[in-house]
């Protein structure tokens with residue numbers, strides 16, 4: 627009997643102990659050890675997004691970067707948004723999109739600013755010469771153990787970046803999005819099983835799940851589908867920049883049944899599925915990808 631080479635999920639990706647490695651927010655992926663795997667070397671496209679024009683927020687690093695690389699290799703032109711401090715990571719993503727033979731548009735700016743969110747959409751539409759996909763992966767996560775220590779400033783910023791920007795971007799994009807366009811948001815396992823030290827973040831991620839369910843129903847009549855990915859622990863800059871206490875970094879992800887953190891590339895297929903026509907009967911849905919810690 628001939629057995630094809632199978633991938634053992636326990637050992638398929640890094641499953642050792644991470645070093646503590648604090649960085650200031652938003653963090654530079656290039657400085658992380660080990661490097662998060664966003665599919666730079668491994669993701670193979672299959673023409674599932676030929677000719678599509680997609681805006682990805684948080685596209686410089688982590689999960690958004692994995693989606694951006696995959697979209698380009700599936701044949702889409704991609705605009706990425708990120709913070710100006712992240713230019714170094716963003717340049718690498720732009721080069722990878724171009725290497726895939728697709729157009730890369732870089733639009734840095736702060737999503738907690740409503741006016742910028744509107745400009746972002748207009749610029750993406752103009753520079754991509756159309757817009758038929760939004761992948762909203764930017765996010766802020768900063769752990770605070772006690773609610774008494776949670777500042778109103780952090781509370782406000784977390785909601786502005788994680789929730790308000792979705793409303794602002796979708797409102798600005800609706801006039802451009804044709805029937806068949808797809809919106810993918812990024813919720814979290816935290817929406818369903820909140821950590822005691824992530825109250826503000828978890829509340830935004832619940833809001834994103836509710837937003838996705840409701841918007842999916844609202845936009846169904848226009849033929850626009852809206853879905854969400856709800857990841858568990860994934861090795862990205864978000865975690866080492868205060869998403870977790872540094873003391874939790876060495877064993878990050880070890881609490882999952884698969885006993886390791888996920889790598890961003892392990893989510894790319896889901897973003898591609900939800901953005902492509904393969905998911906044509908799927909809307910208003912939230913999908914977990916979290917190593918066995920189910921939603």
Ligand code: NAD
Pocket residue numbers: 652653683684685686687688689690707708709712735736737738762763764765766767787812813814815856857858859860861862863864865
């Ligand atoms: P990441 O740090 O690579 O990505 C987050 C991105 O958000 C940054 O690259 C940055 O460009 C962007 N961002 C933050 N503040 C911004 C602002 N004010 N304006 C514009 N952009 C801003 O980390 P990631 O883990 O890949 O995060 C991507 C998404 O996945 C986030 O929504 C996060 O909440 C979600 N998520 C991550 C995990 C995980 O374990 N890593 C788990 C569940 C959900």
Ligand code: MG
Pocket residue numbers: 652653654655686687688708712715863
């Ligand atoms: Mg980043």
